[in-house]
Amino acid sequence: MIVAERKPLSEIKSFIENYKKILIVGCGTCATVCLAGGESEVKVVASGMRIGFLKEDREVEILEDCITRQCEPEFVTPLVERVKNEGVEAVLSLGCGVGVNFLADKLESVPVFPGVNTEFFGAAIEPGVWVEMCAGCGNCILHLTGGICPIARCSKSILNGPCGGSQDGKCEISPDVDCGWNLIVERMKKMGTLHRLEEIVPPRDWSTSRHGGPRRVVHEELVTQPEAEATG
Structure with a gap:
């Protein structure tokens, strides 16, 4: 699983303090399991932000949501619609870096900020302890x-x-x-x-790692072909 750790509330607040309507979004898979960005963590961060802004006598609307996965269109599309329909000015993602990237690509003009630090691929070796196991x-x-x-x-x-x-x-x-x-x-x-x-x-071939730029996996049998090619 992808293991993440929540950023300090002070750092998170510095990202969003110039916006009046903010949506905090959790992820129901990896970030939930490692206790960094699930539904409970969304509530904690949202409460912290509300208290912080209240102390400054500022009116900032904090919305909350938690979707199944932030890295797949079927779960992200309804969230994108919500952002557009409700006039959200900024999104704080408590998903991993993949979720932040994916949401930002879909929202385009609405800024998406990271609420966690993505640490590694790992596993829980005991309650509350995760260790890196894959690079x-x-x-x-x-x-x-x-x-x-x-x-x-x-x-x-x-x-x-x-x-x-x-x-x-x-x-x-x-x-x-x-x-x-x-x-x-x-x-x-x-x-x-x-x-x-x-x-x-033999010497290791590192070309499958990061040396060739962003990597991609394609299952051609699942790729939707352009209509012209499909009918050609």
């Missing part, structure tokens, strides 16, 4: 490393084994950070596949 590199090698990503979980993203700085299974940057390669080795020992680390692996 979204576009060329997954987890079949070679026991299901543990060296790009995301090694602090240096080393691909050919641990560096010389790890001690007792911990990374040199902090005793609280596990050495990603120690995790890989221990996992592969349990699986009986440690010998696979002796195999020669």
Whole structure:
């Protein structure tokens, strides 16, 4: 899942303080699960903004909403209509950066501000604690490393084994950070596949990562063809 963390209320207020009618929008999936931008968080942020503006003796209308996903047209389209019909001057998104981008593309002339910081792709290892586990590199090698990503979980993203700085299974940057390669080795020992680390692996192809600009995935069977082509 995409893990996010709410921005400080003071920073959020600085984004929207010049507007008189603001819609705060949560996201019902990732941002809800990581307690950063769901329905409850929308209410908290909205209350904080109302109190802040009230202290300044300013009349600012704060609207609230939370949609299933901010990254898909079927859920965003009704929100866009609401913004237009109700004369909303600015939108504060509590979804991830994808949601902010997507809403901004759809709304165009209405500013969309981020209410959270998008942190990483991760999972909950215990209640209230999320840890990064994937870097979204576009060329997954987890079949070679026991299901543990060296790009995301090694602090240096080393691909050919641990560096010389790890001690007792911990990374040199902090005793609280596990050495990603120690995790890989221990996992592969349990699986009986440690010998696979002796195999020669070709240099990594990074072209599937961010080096080619914004990435795209297309399922051609689902793409709506222009009518002229469809009938041609």
